[in-house]
Amino acid sequence: MPAYFLEIAIVLLGLGLLMVDAFATTLDRRLLGHLGIAGVAAVLAGLVFGVDSSASEPLWGFYATDTAALFYKGLALVCTLLVLVLALEYAPVLESYRDGRPGRRGLGEFLCLPLFLCAGLMWMASMTDLLGLFVALETVTITFYVVVAYMRRNLGSLEAGVKYLILGALSTGFLLYGLAWLFGLTGQTNLAAIQTVLVDWKGDTTPLLFTMALLMVGLSFKVGAAPFQFWIPDVYQGAPTPITAFLSVGSKAAGFIVLIRLLEPLLASPIRHAVLLMLGVLAGATLIVGNLAAISQSNFKRLLAYSSIAHAGFLLMALAAGQPAGGVSPNGVVALYLGTYLVMTMLAFAVLVIVRKAGGSDELTAFNGLSQRSPFLAFALVLAMASLAGVPLTAGFFGKFFSLVLIAGAGQWALLTVAVVAAACGFYYYFKVIRCMYWNDPVSEAPPLVFSQLTRVAIILLCVAVVVLGVYPKPLTCLLAP
Amino acid sequence: MAEIDNYHAVLLQLLLVIGLAATMLGLSVLVGRAGRRNAIKDSAYECGMLPIGDSQPRFSVKFYLVAMLFVLFDIEVVFMYPWAVVFRDLVAQNAMVFWGMLSFVGILTVAYVYALKKGALRWDN
Amino acid sequence: MTALLPATILFLPLLAAAKILLLPKPMKGLAPAVSVGSVVLTLILSLVLWAKTGSDSTTVTLGSWINLGDMLQLNIGFKINALATGMMLVVTFIGTLVHLFSLAYMKDDDGKARYFAGLSLFMFSMTGIVLADNLAMMFIFWELVGVSSYLLIGHWFEKNSAAEAAKKAFLTNRIGDFGFMIGILMLWKATGSVTFDGIESAVRGMTVDPGWLTAAILCIFCGAVGKSAQLPLHVWLPDAMEGPTPVSALIHAATMVAAGVYMMIRVSFLLALPDAATAAHVIAWTGGLTALFAALCATQQNDIKKILAYSTLSQLGYMVMAVGLLAKEAAFFHLFTHAFFKALLFLGSGAIIYACHHEQDIWKMGGLARKLPRTTLTFLIGTAALIAVPFVTSGWYSKETILHAAHAHGGLLFYIGAGTAFLTAFYMTRLCVVAFLGTPRAHGADHAHEVPKIMLLPLVILAVPSVIGGFSFFAGRFLTLPPADHDHASHVPMIASLIALASGVSLGWLLYRGRDRDPVRISLLARKFFIDELYASLVSWGQDAVARIIHYVDILIIDGLGVRGLSGLAAVVGGGLRRLQGGNLQAYGFLFGCGVVVLLFIALSLH
Secondary structure (H helix, E strand, O other), X not given: OOXXXXXXXXXXXXXXXXXXXXXXXXOOOXXXXXXXXXXXXXXXXXXXXXXXOOOOHHHOOOEOOOHHHHHHHHHHHHHHHHXXXXXXXXXXXXXXXXXXXXXXXXXXXXXXXHHHHHHHHHHHHHEOEHHHHHHHHHHHHHHHHHHHOOOOOOHHHHHHHHHHHHHHHHHHHHHHHHHHHHHHHHOOOEHHHHHHHHHOOOOOOHHHHHHHHHHHHHHHHHHOOOOOOOHHHHXXXXXXXXXXXXXXXXXXXXXXXXXXXXXXXXXXXXXXXXXXXXXXXXHHHHHHHHHHHHHOOOXXXXXXXXXXXXXXXXXXXXXHHOOOEOOEXXXXXXXXXHHHHHHHHHHHHHHHHHHHHHHOOOEHHHHOOHHHHOHHHHHHHHHHXXXXXXXXXXXHHHHHHHHXXXXXXXXXXXXXXXXXXXXXXXXXXXXXXXXXXXXXXXXXXXXXOOOOHHHHHHHHHHHHHHHHHHHOOHHHHOOOOO | OHHHHOOHHHHHHHHHHHHHHHHHHHHHHHHHOOOOOOHHHHOOOOOOOOOOOOOOOOOOHHHHHXXXXXXXXXXXXXXXXXXXXXXXXXXXXXXXXXXXXXXXXXXXXXXXHHHHHOOOOOOOO | OOOHHHHHHHHHHHHHHHHHHXXXXXXXHHHHHHHHHHHHHHHHHHHHHHHHHOOOOEEEEEEEEEEOOOXXXXXXXXXXXXXXXXXXXXXXXXXXXXXXXXXXXXXXOOOHHHHHHHHHHHHHHHHHHHHEOEHHHHHHHHHHHHHHHHHHHHHHOOOHHHHHHHHHHHHHHHHHHHHHHHHHXXXXXXXXXXXXXXXXXXHHHOOOOHHHHHHHHHHHHHHHHHHOOOOOOOOHHHHHHHOOHHHHHHHHHHOHHHHHHHHHHHOHHHHOOHHHHHHHHHHHHHHHHHHHHHHHHHOOXXXXXXXXXXXXXXXXXXXXXXXHOOOHHHHHHHHHHHHHHHHHXXXXXXXXXXXXXXXXXXXXXXXXXXXXXXXXHHHHHHHHHHOOOOOOOHHHHHHHHHHHHHHHHOOHHHHHHHHHHHHHHHHHHHHHHHHHOOOXXXXXXXXXXXXXXXXXXXXXXXXXXXXXXXXXXXXXXXOOOOOOOOOOOOOHHXXXXXXXXXXXXXXXXXXXXXXXXXXXXXXXXHOHHHHHHHHHHHHHHHHHHHHHHHHHHHHHHHHHHHHHHHHHHHHHHHOOHHHHOOOOHHHHHHHHHHHHHHHHHHHHHOO
């Protein structure tokens, strides 16, 4: 089956569930979530087993089905699956911030919207045309505006929504302006055609540089790179936690696949060195800001937000290397990094959702003595934190290791130094969480931590994935070949 | 040099505009000083309605809902125009263009049904 | 051969452990059955593997593990030769008996499922060490063995001493493992490979810098020092006796502690290099000194398990010494026989402790020969093997080969070995005389009665190889025996060990026959040369120093430069980092604009 059937299936699934939500008024909305999970899992199986990547030519070169596209589609699907699980777990908190009769507080839509996000992310992974790319990007962004502000009676959520909307629109403007320049300079909307024009670019490079800067502004915002990272802590903190997880993983992954696709023609053009230098500057700034600011955080969600900025720094650094080294390619490292990042970040957010539901707080103090309240969750969070910090034999190690290998191979020693210092800082603030769980005593009237069997299975699978990918990264290293 | 000459007219225009604005402002200050100021004279509308109450009256949220739905469906219909223009040429090559629009309209229909069922167009509730 | 068979042997225990952990609460009673089933099956499969391998040496690959192009390629592979299959048989055979013994010993324990899951996890990790064809894989299983050992020592974690002992074992091993890891990295740097075959062909084909090679070997040896509890990292093993006794038998006597020796035998081709003579020398002396030191300590212990623990240390010292003397066959031979009789002694002591209502002090036993005749008999067989009663016990043959090697090497090491043999005979006689003869000195021993059959069965089974394990018709099937050189063999070692045996036994008999309390008190030996106290003060002093340094690092660098320095910097730029992130949308918009300007400026200045 052609790959674009997958997106169609996801959209149909989403529409179908919306219809169910509209007509079946007495139904328990959680059923929609379970149906969604089953549907996404079926599509994921279709992606793994049933895709014929050669059968997509009727789409006029809009749509690529290379390995990267399929991998990012898989990433989007897995991410959506986990977000739906978390959303079911988070439902009581969500409903407490909405009004209406119990059971009619918009949970149905909240469970359907991730599916449309997923479809947008999957399109983004495949788009090789400026128009398609932009439409897919906006599908994702606009849906995010809605779900970020979903908890209508929570000021934080509303504030996050407004900030995301205004700053997002600003960045989209820059991106669109950049795309317009790209079209203006080359007269093409297809990226392959743009590349053939840019390879032979003989004229002044100033307009190219200008275009590149505009694109970088727009995409830096999407991936959360400094100096356009300001929205991240506030929006992450305010948004419903499952959506924060989605933003942190899905949105970032989509930003990077777009960045990779848009940079490809520019890297083949005469301004290659300028692109790499710009990426290096962004990476360095992002690493410094993300890691140093994370040190003093006392809110777990903000900590994860800064951690997400810091990881964007490592990802940009891999791209800034520009050339393969030690048998690994920058694009491959980004894919591997995002794959492992998904696993460990989702694990951290899963624990956060449960703790938040029980304790009503995202602060680090809510994690005090978690090892006594639930050794299982504490252990899972230890794994997640160790992996995020990049401890060897956890999934997070290889991404960091390979980006360092790449940057060392490119001989960019200044950036390498910054990255090593940043990684060391990471240990400090990730282990602060572990200290809270194991050394501090829980507050005396700490409520019990309850969570569904589905969530338990998801957490166990994620833990296993963190360890297995740390010991046996083979399933992902096949992406690395230059 | 010849290129610069073309801009003389622009410079003249600029001077004229600034001069005019400055003159008007200056005159208003000079002439206006003749009378005495009081609260009523300084208020925004010396004649007409009295400025009482909130300057931004609140409308029911239903107005916005309906307006938004109108804009959405209206814009989406706009997409059909370019499609209609090229439809005849493209459908000769491939039926994809037909199915594409059909799915577009299909999604619109679902959205319409959804809006109806959720009571977005029901005024009396 | 395909990789299927070794892979099955490897993963079967892991499956068992996973299955036990996933069993729902009411079905936890099935845990022992699952665990015992898996170990019996691995024993059978190990026999098949042994039969199929014979004297071949093959490396089979299950699949690629890490593939980093030209930088590093690692496979999940198994290097199967007579050494590996022999070790597998030891591990699975003793493992099976210990599982059986545990069925009775842990019958009333609440944490039975946890215990058997730990045992299965241990079998998995130990199998990994034995079969691994590269050092990286071995290292991972090495650490896993450490983890399972930690879990099992701390099985009764409500008891403070058990939790402390588990922690001590884990941390002490970490020190050795750190060296091991450095050693692996050094070898990788020198040879570009971490597989045994790759390293071997690399060092054959080129010369490695002698200093580098010596350092690498000694670093690797650090791992063995930790795991096989050699001086100076021996402190954890006696404390590890806090764990359940079957665990002590399996892990801390027969198999895991032998892993260090096994690993050194695996890489013994490095020691045979002419440049590695210094390293070999250091290894031999470490082993010799540990043997002597531990035997001295054992003479003054009162806890039956502690005596056996020090005797284990001492015997491991013999093996390490043999490795250092380039007599790897002798080392493995002794490892082989020692595994049987030491497991027998430990299980025997477990039976005694069980029978005496968990009494471990030998001075509170006495007269047990009459109360537990069968247990006593098997224990005496084990003792005979340990003190190397000539010709009829396995220990005699294997210890002889080591003493021969030491004698052939010449120098002081031979006398150390012989002295250790004397001390061994002495302290074991002391143990047997005090515990089995005389009259019961406490309530527990007075009411002791023979242990259940399922506990006795492993003892009887183990007594057989303790006797015949050294005979060449038996041992020769499972391992390569040291080349016997009858014509030129000196008789000095044999005479020396006969004298040592005779004098040790008679001295023990004379001193301890009919005593109710220890006539000799040498507190230096009883307190184990005060090494624990020395370490404790060193560690606390060092910890204080490090803590003070870290405190200053925290204040000066993290707080000063990192947090305050940065916010100070940001204060200069525009009101502090926190103020930048003040949550004000207008400010964000302004900063966004600044960012755009900066980016455009950079881009256009690159023109």
